Amino acid sequence: MRVNFTVNGVEQTADDVWEGESLLYVLRERVGLPGSKNACEQGECGSCTVYLDGTPVCACLVAAGQAEGREVRTVEGLADGERLDPIQEAFVECGAVQCGFCTPGLLVQAHDLIERVPEPSDPEIREALAGNLCRCTGYEKILDAVRLAAARKAEAGR
């Protein structure tokens, strides 16, 4: 089948898509955006988190056909050209990135959190990111990064 959708503001058409393919597979293997990661393929780890019409979803749980006509935003679409989004900047700066495999999904989820909740408390951050597994960091530096990005965003908004 053919799937038409918008990814990071660009219209995309994927041809010869098998009906069983996920949005994640189409992104990674058909439209050349492998930033979203496949770590469990059953919605447990959050590594494939993308925005679908503005809502974070696990791209591995979305059938490719469900993306027809919709807008997807992936980790590749967070930065403004060369300028990193504050959450990306904070992840690098705070040491929240080690192997980095969980990072794309965590970034989208954390980006969504600080869009919705300007200055989240620690329990709010933990709850929001509870669906994103990280095996390297023990999460401390990820908390640091989200706090920093939220503070900078709040500062910039004042």
Add this chain to the structure above:
Amino acid sequence: MTMTPAKVPRELDSPLDGGVGESRRRPDGTLKVTGEFAYSSDLWLEGMLWGVTLRSPHPRARIRSIDVSEALAHPGVEAVLTHEDVPGFKFYGLEHKDQPVLAIDQVRYQGEPVALVAADHPEVARRAAAKIKVDYEVLTPITDARRAAFDPDCEKVHEDGNVVRHQPVIFGGDVAEARAGADVIVSETFEVGIQDQAFLGPESGLAVPGEDGGVDLYVATQWMHSDLWQIAPCLGLPEEKVRMTMAGVGGAFGGREDLSMQIHAAMLAMRTGKPVKIVYNREESFFGHVHRHPARMRYEYGATRDGKLVFAEAEIILDGGAYASSTPNVVGNAASLGVGPYKIPSIRVDAYGVYTNNPPCGAMRGFGAVQACFAYESMMDRMAAALGLDPVTFRQINAAHPGDALATGQVLEHMAPLAEMLGRLKAMPMPPERDAAGHDLRELPGGVSNTTHGEGVRRGVGYGVGIKNICFSEGFDDYSTARVRLSIIGGEPTVLVHTSAAEVGQGLVTLKAQIARSELGVRRVTIAPADNQVGSAGSSSASRQSYMTGGAVKVACEAVRERMFKLFEERLGRPPASLAEAVEHLPEVLGDEVIDETREFHHHRTERMDPVTGQANSHTQLAICVHRAVVDVDVELGLVKVVELAAVQDVGKIMNPLSLEGQIHGGTAQGLGLALMEEIVVADGKVRNPSFTDYLIPTILDMPPMRLDILEYADPRAPYGLRGAGEPPTLSSTPAIVAAIRDASGLALTRVPVRPEHIAGSS
């Protein structure tokens, strides 16, 4: 022309400042946060095929026949291979070449690779693989490691017997005599379940056939040259025809020491003449790599009434599963570190590594020291309780100090005194008491499942001590190789650092640039992708890369610096007054010339353990971490919330504070996982929970805030005095958490992971 994937590992520019000792951004950080970093699963080539592995559903069976005809006829399929198609030597392995590339006439564990398929779409390959007819004669699996080791009537997993290694350690006086003189004796049997590395990036890679009959492999591994030495003979190729490039690695933790898809993808690529990508999914990943050895450990300790240990006796049985992997060295660690960093006059340890038809086990962060640590620390608590002593005081009384010998006779040197580390740990501030009113559900056991509002919840505090060997042990002449090139690019001195060392997330890429900047005084440092065009860097394991590859980069930089100074003197007629001056004049001194030096770094020699007594200076370096855990336990439901973890660790020299803290946090988290939730459940040789739905790893809600106190007792033999840091926290956090649960619940808890039913008494 050789095909190059659309996305390949590239040179990394590092920040323009920051030497040894400073926190700096990772050179691969920006690529990783923008999704541009090329992991091994992200590689893509026009016209590439997908490889799939057919695995045995049985833990033990004879293979009567394999019929691939129907699979081969499936539209879209380009190759179906079995052991008959292995071009060269049909076996591989880290220490014993006991593992077939593809099963030959029998399978020894559930998930053993039997056949391979390459097709134009992964789903086509999977469906074709399902059409391969394997006629199995199913046999009863050998699953009891103790029986496999000691019962002479037990069947054999391999012809040469079920014991892979037995290593005794006999230290000091006679244990029986010491037992007679002990005032108090305690004994217990402990168990550790199978832990999985659960790295986030499943096994994957791309094999590209070369025009010379060789193959280009883009893979995620911990030790490229060890892979190469195993791959080339199986492919029947000389090593120079197997060109390896490290693709991005999504975590490792020991799970990438053994080969997974490397030979398989290369075989399919060589057969089809097309690039072949293999990517395991999570379920396959659970079968695609070795795990942490499960252990059954019988311990007995004796002490005098005033709190001095007089003997320790231990029998440690490690179930290595179907193939040897690194079991021999895991046994060496468990034996040599079997009673921890304590001064005990009489010691007898017997550690066994055993073949069974359970999942193969090998390297995982902590490597044999983790299992023993849970047992000896539990024993320390038990003995302290029997003597009516505070657990910290009892440990301090018996702590080995620098100058004291371990069980192997090896003397502790140049490291923080354990008693002082414990003192500092105990003095660290405690988290606030639980607020009985106004509590946040998210901070209670059970969390937002709303299982308690505080009723039945008790707080506990526990301590744990762990000692880990750093670098490879037991006489192995370990080394790493680094190439450092200095040239003028765009008028600016630029250094390229090239090694084959695996960056698995730990931050070695950052450190290599920091070392080059410190040693050569330049701003601009570039890190070349890791490949086998430079000599072996050894494994990214045993907490060794800062020491070994850090050491190699340092000596290569020193060689470059020497030539830089010599050139300065030749051209300007005097030696430079300082490194800064030499660098300042580099553009004119060096011109178009290039200084390019490659150096190997070896650590001091170690000794093999005596096969009868275990006595030896077997370890390169030793490192201690101590943890304090504070937990809230719902004793009625058996749910645990870890409130805080505090740690004191001696790292010799802080090379990069940010990376170091990340290692301690991450190592601590894996120890928490083992304490509370992580276990591959096996029944009759079959894995029951190969998914992230059923194999749980800690989430951000499970991890508490961590408090760190990092000490720098320099080791004069190590580069910059550093001490490997990645593994020790994985040891000590587990027993500390379990001790805290015991403190809260009053239960004995002799097995990890501790499950709710162990606490609530429903098991």
